[in-house]
Amino acid sequence: MVIPMAEPFPDDVQELLRALDENDRRAEDLVRDLDDERERARRQGAVRRGPIRPGPLGRWFVATLEPPPKRRLPAPKKIVPALRKGKAEVMAEWRRAQVAVKDLLREAAGLDLNGTRFVNPFISLLRFSLGTGFQVLPAHQRRHLWQAERVKGNPRFPAPSVQSSLGSR
Template identity: 45%
Template sequence: MISGHASDLATMIGESERQRAEVAQILASLSTGQAHWRPSEQKWSLLGHVAHMCLVNESYTQEIDACIAKARERGRLSKGPYKHGWFGRWFTRSMEPPPKRRWVTGKAMVPDPGLDGSEVGSRFEYVQGELDRLMGDARGVDLGRARFSSPFVRVLRLSLGTGFSVLLAHNRRHIWLIREVLAGDLFPVAEEGA
């Protein structure tokens, strides 16, 4: 969902909070071995998926923060309805689960395979909190006219509303992928007392 009105931000914050709780619940249920287990050398561990979400979201939040400030400075304010381009709508849909296409992950977005589970969980909690704060700060800003460049592909310009929607859809995609790994036949059973 790309925001059409300022009231949509509350729904988006609720979705972000739901994602944060779901990731925390998943991570709390895993042993260290399960958290680091990878289905193959080419695939990420469950921690890798969460760390990837952190890398992407943290980079985007920096751009979004600056975008909100510029929009307020330039008087780009509105309660909606907002207009978003076809590309932003397509890009958001392409991120939704289940994945319909594989995206090539740039080096800046590839997680370190030797991550600490508690650090990754804390980082995700923090970054999602920043995203929630920014969605709150964006109230009153024209989410269709305020635009920023993707931190990974500078020529890709997104409306503020599209940026929020893409991040939430991207999170849903990786949470879906995590659930797929958990449900797989090869996923290791937790050791007793682990």
């Protein structure tokens, strides 16, 4: 879900929820793939040798996700939210995703995050280190939080037609 740059805010709170939901879906896929590779690295005894150092492609990819967006990119079709979810459900999923990321980071402590690589679940031609994958997650989250703050800070938000629905979602 991309909030158009020309439009100061979406017409509806649902757009914010869709952006958070898309972030949850992306995080779930990425966390699953990172966890699979983390487990493989643990079994192979890949011990940490230093701080995370992404290569040039990894640095570029992470930079493209940082807010503010430099250009609009559509979400991959496999993660575009199809269902209208309520605020409580989206926020519960957001919190679960945060816990999953924290658990994964804790379990990866001490492993070689530079030498262990995985296939990007959204752009299968790209392979990144686990370390780069761990940098992608918060960069992408910052982008969606930036979008939400931008919407929330607009004096026309929430739209009068939406104000009554805020408590029910």
